[in-house]
Amino acid sequence: MTRSFDVHRVRADFPILNLHVNGHPLTYLDNAATSQKPRTVLQALNNYYEQQNGNIHRGVHYLSQIATDAYDRARERVAHFLGVADPREIIFVRGATEGLNLVAHGLGEILLKPGDEILLTRMEHHANIVPWQIAAQRRGAKIVVADVTPEGTLDLEDFYRKLNPHTRVVGLVHASNALGTINPVEEIIRHAREVGAVVVLDGCQSAPHFPVNIPKLGCDFFVFSGHKVCGPTGIGVLWGKSDWLDRLPPYQTGGDMIAKVSFERGTTFREAPEKFEAGTPDIAGAIGLGAALDYLETLGADNLVTAEKALLDHVTPQLREVPGLKIIGDTKHKTSIVSFTLDGVHPHDIGTILDNDGIAVRAGHHCAQPLMDYYKIPGTARASFAFYNTTQEADALVASVRKISKMFA
Amino acid sequence: MSELSDLYQEIILDHNKRPRNFREIPSCTCVAEGNNPLCGDEVKVFVQLESEKITDVAFSGHGCAISRASASMMTAKTKGRTREEAREMSQAVRAMLLGPEVEPPRTLGDLVALSGVRKFPARIKCAVLPWHTLEAALDGESAVTTEE
Ligand SMILES: Cc1ncc(COP(=O)(O)O)c(C=O)c1O
Numbered sequence: 001m002t003r004s005f006d007v008h009r010v011r012a013d014f015p016i017l018n019l020h021v022n023g024h025p026l027t028y029l030d031n032a033a034t035s036q037k038p039r040t041v042l043q044a045l046n047n048y049y050e051q052q053n054g055n056i057h058r059g060v061h062y063l064s065q066i067a068t069d070a071y072d073r074a075r076e077r078v079a080h081f082l083g084v085a086d087p088r089e090i091i092f093v094r095g096a097t098e099g100l101n102l103v104a105h106g107l108g109e110i111l112l113k114p115g116d117e118i119l120l121t122r123m124e125h126h127a128n129i130v131p132w133q134i135a136a137q138r139r140g141a142k143i144v145v146a147d148v149t150p151e152g153t154l155d156l157e158d159f160y161r162k163l164n165p166h167t168r169v170v171g172l173v174h175a176s177n178a179l180g181t182i183n184p185v186e187e188i189i190r191h192a193r194e195v196g197a198v199v200v201l202d203g204c205q206s207a208p209h210f211p212v213n214i215p216k217l218g219c220d221f222f223v224f225s226g227h228k229v230c231g232p233t234g235i236g237v238l239w240g241k242s243d244w245l246d247r248l249p250p251y252q253t254g255g256d257m258i259a260k261v262s263f264e265r266g267t268t269f270r271e272a273p274e275k276f277e278a279g280t281p282d283i284a285g286a287i288g289l290g291a292a293l294d295y296l297e298t299l300g301a302d303n304l305v306t307a308e309k310a311l312l313d314h315v316t317p318q319l320r321e322v323p324g325l326k327i328i329g330d331t332k333h334k335t336s337i338v339s340f341t342l343d344g345v346h347p348h349d350i351g352t353i354l355d356n357d358g359i360a361v362r363a364g365h366h367c368a369q370p371l372m373d374y375y376k377i378p379g380t381a382r383a384s385f386a387f388y389n390t391t392q393e394a395d396a397l398v399a400s401v402r403k404i405s406k407m408f409a
Numbered sequence: 410m411s412e413l414s415d416l417y418q419e420i421i422l423d424h425n426k427r428p429r430n431f432r433e434i435p436s437c438t439c440v441a442e443g444n445n446p447l448c449g450d451e452v453k454v455f456v457q458l459e460s461e462k463i464t465d466v467a468f469s470g471h472g473c474a475i476s477r478a479s480a481s482m483m484t485a486k487t488k489g490r491t492r493e494e495a496r497e498m499s500q501a502v503r504a505m506l507l508g509p510e511v512e513p514p515r516t517l518g519d520l521v522a523l524s525g526v527r528k529f530p531a532r533i534k535c536a537v538l539p540w541h542t543l544e545a546a547l548d549g550e551s552a553v554t555t556e557e
Contacts, residue, residue: 344426346473348448349417352532356413365449378449378471408422408474 005303011388013038013295024358027393032177032205032337032384033362034227037292041230044291048284055280057256071283074290075273078237081293082222083213089245091238091276092286096204097127099223099238100171102276103200106248107169108135111198116141116168119197121159121183122148122374123176126367128202132171141168148374152179152329160191167197174206178366178382179329180337182206189218198244204228208386209308209335211301220244226285231292235285238276245272252278299387307387308336315383315394322398322405328380336385339366341377342401345408350381350401357400359393415525416532417474424478429485430467431477437465443542443553445534450476454542461492466543473535479523480539486520492547499540506533 011017014036019026028036048070054063056071072087079087093099112118118132122145136143144167146159163170170192175182185201192199199219206212207224214222221244226235240248250257250269257278259268269275296304315338319325324343342350351363364379365372372379383397434440434455444451450472457465466488468480483502487495498517505513505524513521526536545553 346471346477348473348532348535349475352416352529353413369449407417408426 005299005307005387007307007388007390010299011390013040014388015039015042017388021358021360022356027357027359027389027396029383029385029389029393029397030360030362031208031386031389032228032335032382034233035208035230035386036388037230037232037288038295040295041232041288041291045232045284045288048287052287053284056283057274067283070287070290071281074286077290077293081207081212081297082237082239083215084239085215086242088271088273089239089242091240091245091273092281093223093236093238093276094234094282095225095227095236096202096223097225097236099221099236100127100200100202101131102238102251103221103223103240103248104131104135104171105251107198107200108139108141109249110247111168112136112139112141114140115166117144117162117164117166118142118169118171119144119146119159119162119167119192120171121146121154121173123152123154123179123181123368123371124171124173125177125202125204126369128171128173128200129370132169145370148371152176152181152331154181154183154188156184156188159188163191163195163197165195167192167195170197170199171202172199173202173204174212175209175335176329176368176371177205177337178368178371178380179331179339180205180334180384181329181331182210182333182335185219186217193218205335205337210305214239226289226292229289229292230295231289232282232285234282235289237289240272242272245276248272248276250275250278254278256280304387308385311385311389311391311394312336312338314391315385315398318394318398319401322401323409324405325401328375328377337382338384339380339382340401341380342405342408345404347379347381349408350404353404353407354381354397354400357396359397359400361397412525412528416529418522418525420482420519420522421474421478421525424481425474428468428477428481430488431469431481432467433469434465434467439546439549441542441546441551441553442470443538443545445472445538448473448535450535450538452476452480452539452542454480454539454546456543456546458492458547463487463490463492463495468539472538473532475523475526475532475535476538479536482520482523483539483543486518487543496544496547499544502540503537506536 054067056068075087147155200221201219203224208229222239227233261267328339347363362382437455438458439456452470455467466484
């Protein structure tokens with residue numbers, strides 16, 4: 001059941017949105033960095049520690065049992081969120097970064113050979129660049145980078161030119177955190193599969209904003225971070241196709257991931273997901289993430305898409321009017337992110353002055369330095385909207401940005 | 410708002426917009442590069458030293474208004490000084506920005522405008538970076554990285 005969408009009622013679910021910052025009501029427009037948490041998530045965390053805390057898969061006692069059950073349910077919850085039938089394909093990790101490191105490391109071990117190519121794009125987050133650089137270095141493979149266009153879309157012609165039978169891995173951001181651009185991943189994945197490449201999708205900025213159905217996408221791996229979908233920090237998800245998970249070596253080793261450990265007869269591992277979850281995981285985090293996904297489902301994915309699109313459509317034309325302002329990534333198909341520069345004003349100054357008005361944005365390179373280099377800018381100011389933002393908040397942003405433009409004129 | 414206008418004083422905005430000595434000195438006696446990996450500010454400081462005297466000083470790079478203004482004012486203030494005087498001035502500026510809050514020495518003149526950053530802890534490093542880099546150049550070091 002979805003209830004009708006009333007932004008003021010929704011805001012009441014988020015205690016932090018009542019804060020005042022520098023004498024102004026908080027206007028939180030840094031949702032692409034991390035989202036705020038609804039009360040149900042905070043309650044789930046609290047409830048876990050007050051009523052359920054026990055280590056999982058270990059004890060026969062009551063708390064261990066219910067903690068294990070809750071953790072397993074969270075895994076099922078995530079599988080459902082991604083449209084995945086088998087929850088055993090869901091690996092809990094610390095965040096997208098850890099998920100990408102796990103995959104890059106593992107594919108480096110079992111797949112990459114000297115001369116192989118890893119095709120990335122210029123709009124990747126550093127988390128989807130550096131692990132591949134390390135894997136490539138270790139295996140003698142080569143990183144190939146597909147270009148972007150001045151407008152901020154992926155240069156598909158360039159991408160397809162660079163996709164070839166030597167391409168063993170395609171690493172691609174589903175939606176760009178620096179620009180908002182949503183990439184045509186279904187089409188890209190189809191082409192990548194034709195040359196036999198493994199496709200790793202970075203879903204950090206897609207999962208929070210529109211429904212993701214993994215079987216429909218057809219990728220091999222998908223990662224996202226819990227803290228960007230209204231869940232807690234410290235928990236993230238790696239989904240992998242089961243035949244890959246069977247072949248991939250463990251990333252960390254220790255307790256919980258083993259079948260048998262012996263000094264005499266050697267050690268054997270469990271299967272996925274346990275093989276990839278060495279040690280005590282973030283049980284509370286997984287449960288909190290489950291609660292976050294429940295919350296989003298109650299609001300209704302379509303409602304969220306509509307609300308965020310309305311905010312983007314409301315703010316974009318107004319910002320375009322500000323003297324000296326340039327939107328980086330002014331494309332049609334994008335998430336609710338507006339990344340911009342102001343002539344003669346460094347993004348950090350924009351960030352400081354907006355903060356003074358209680359407005360939180362991200363200023364800088366957004367962990368996408370190669371992209372900033374392409375646009376020959378040190379960084380941008382990025383306002384990223386969530387469904388709980390209001391048009392009044394968007395207007396406050398525009399007014400402050402106008403003020404900055406005047407101040408530095 | 411008043412704290413903000415302390416930070417972005419007229420003189421800071423002016424130096425940001427029209428930075429003095431914003432150029433490179435290709436074959437100077439001392440040069441150092443400073444960068445702040447957290448915010449991506451980069452500054453290169455060029456010093457021409459002739460028998461312990463700074464006969465020319467300039468900077469290049471990119472950064473926010475605070476770091477540009479700080480670098481610009483720094484070059485204007487240190488040109489014509491001895492190496493030792495420039496070092497002392499740099500230490501006085503750093504003390505003003507990072508040390509306990511006291512009346513800054515009169516010798517700093519306009520540079521006192523930089524003290525507006527004290528209320529913005531995240532921005533202090535922006536004002537400090539050019540001075541760090543100048544000191545490195547004067548000490549014959551080639552690179553500094555600040556996260557402070
Ligand atoms: C596109 C993208 N990829 C990867 C990451 C890294 O996520 P995390 O820092 O949660 O591991 C982020 C978030 O910062 C992101 O936006």
